[in-house]
Amino acid sequence: MCFEINDKLKEECGVFGVIDLSGSINCSEITYYGLYSLQHRGQHSCGIASYLENKVNCYKNLGLVNEVFNQELLNNLNGNKAIGHVRYATSGEVSANDAQPLIVSNKKDQLVLAHNGHILNGTELKRRISKYKLKTSIDSEILGYLILNELEKGYTLEKSILNIMDFIDGAYSLVLMDNDRLIGVRDPLGMRPLCIGKLNDAYILSSESCALNAVGAKFIRDVDPGEIIIIDKTGIKSVKKEVNEGKRLCIFEFVYFAREDSKIDGMSVYKARENMGKELAKLYKIDADLVVGVPDSGIPAAISYANETGIPYGQGFVKNKYIGRTFIKSVQNERIKAVNIKLNPIKENIRGKRIILVDDSLVRGTTLKGIVKRLKKAGAKEVHVIISAPPIKFSCFYGIATSNTKELIASSKSIEYIRKYILADSLNFITIEALLKSVGKENNSGFCAACFDGKYPKLKNDSITLTKNLVNM
Incomplete structure (x- = not known):
């Protein structure tokens, strides 16, 4: 598997x-x-x-x-x-x-x-x-x-x-x-x-x-x-x-799922992610030396954030292109080992610097914790994490693998708890309003953002209620 x-x-x-x-x-x-x-x-x-x-x-x-x-x-x-x-x-x-x-x-x-x-x-x-x-x-x-x-x-x-x-x-x-x-x-x-x-x-x-x-x-x-x-x-x-x-x-098509060179319903995926970086720059001013993006889908927002704030953007990791998104083991410690194989920090860029680390989303926090830990081990003085998606608090029932709300760390833990858990010096998320603005909307008409706000689309019967009860048992 x-x-x-x-x-x-x-x-x-x-x-x-x-x-x-x-x-x-x-x-x-x-x-x-x-x-x-x-x-x-x-x-x-x-x-x-x-x-x-x-x-x-x-x-x-x-x-x-x-x-x-x-x-x-x-x-x-x-x-x-x-x-x-x-x-x-x-x-x-x-x-x-x-x-x-x-x-x-x-x-x-x-x-x-x-x-x-x-x-x-x-x-x-x-x-x-x-x-x-x-x-x-x-x-x-x-x-x-x-x-x-x-x-x-x-x-x-x-x-x-x-x-x-x-x-x-x-x-x-x-x-x-x-x-x-x-x-x-x-x-x-x-x-x-x-x-x-x-x-x-x-x-x-x-x-x-x-x-x-x-x-x-x-x-x-x-x-x-x-x-x-x-x-x-x-x-x-x-x-x-x-x-x-x-x-x-x-809306997660624009955050993570879709490839950057795709256009969906008239909106460029790359442009949307670039806009997320601009919105993050408006929301969060952090004193730092270098902006780094987590490959691959975190990079457009990171570059855009750097351009807007004037903080230099730099490559923080070498990505092993031969691994892709899959790995053979399912247990958690093997997932963490897999991250070590996939992403390797560039110590010469990291050492002694205050890093702003931009990633597209945070689900359980386990992988991001490993990345922050490795950046600090590589000599980073500080690591400030910015996420270009709001906290994921609710399960999806429409074909996305979030079967149990308990797997979502933001569903039950505060941002401060998550910050400490992932070993970051600060942790900030884009707001739902800023995310919607990034994809060309002032409100959530046109998008499902239920994983962030719990507002599920209206269905024909009680399927969603039944499903929610089942997955949270």
Whole structure:
């Protein structure tokens, strides 16, 4: 089982799909490079499925994209349509059986799907599809059979998807395909990102625009909340669900999840993180000699903070580029050892200086404690920690791995307690108001910031109450 080195919230997965209307490209190869660019969204398993001459070919396994696939496999997966998935398992065992894409079928129809997000009322939804035998432990399969169930009633594919939106609680960005079409779906709250791109005569759906850039595709636009995109040989079609509540995109996409070269719903991820540094500079004036960012997502805010305050920015660590975000051990002391392998302080830059250390978030505090300790061991006179996210106090139930509120140190401990725990000389967090301003908002309309303020999106039933009770037991 793989666990992330960093003490961070963990995104569940990334999705990618391509349909070639001219038959001139290897769709599985394009999907491979798309998934490679989305690897930061999940490192436990990955998979690619393709359609060739009315037949589905699929290969998936545990591991990173470049570990699971080779050129021979990609050639065997060639087709005029392909979808792919990278997954981080937020609970339970890491199983190749639960890797995606998934193939679901009945006597008449077959769908292939990849899902990013989490469904809260899965138990209730299973009762609607009790006639089907589920083969996995993940809610993504439930979504597939819900659509098949509607198709059996005689509805079109787009109407079937619109129907199931009425009784699903949770977050979902979906990429699906059948024999004729590639389909993209974003939930009515728009909690998970999904965008559209074009490469010659091929259309692409992706969790992030960075994957479009990687394969040389042109960004067209983001999929709107409650929108279904259907692409076939006739072109691209949009069907929209009437949405009563406003968009609630997860704000952690900008804090940590998304890659810096992505743009989500019109906002540059890099620019948002740069803005966070500017807001932090307005909030906190600290007498120090050097600003250092924790690689990688803490660096844009650190550079921006340094530019605004006039305190020099310097490289504080050498990052071992060959480790990535995963490590083989799960016990806490092994996580700490993993940080030592991943980040090594540059003593010549650190020794004798008062350091401002900028990081993107703080979950348990264990990793940051190790980093502060190593900076002081390297000769830092003082270490002042600034976090470009507010204190994380509440669990997420929408596909992010914060299953138990007790794991979140800020849920029960004061900032002063946390400061002492991580061995810092001072500890400061950005405010929710300043974070929202960083992403272009004066209030939280358009974003879900429930992990900071506990204001969960309004759902159709009591799924969130039930889930909260379960995870806090």
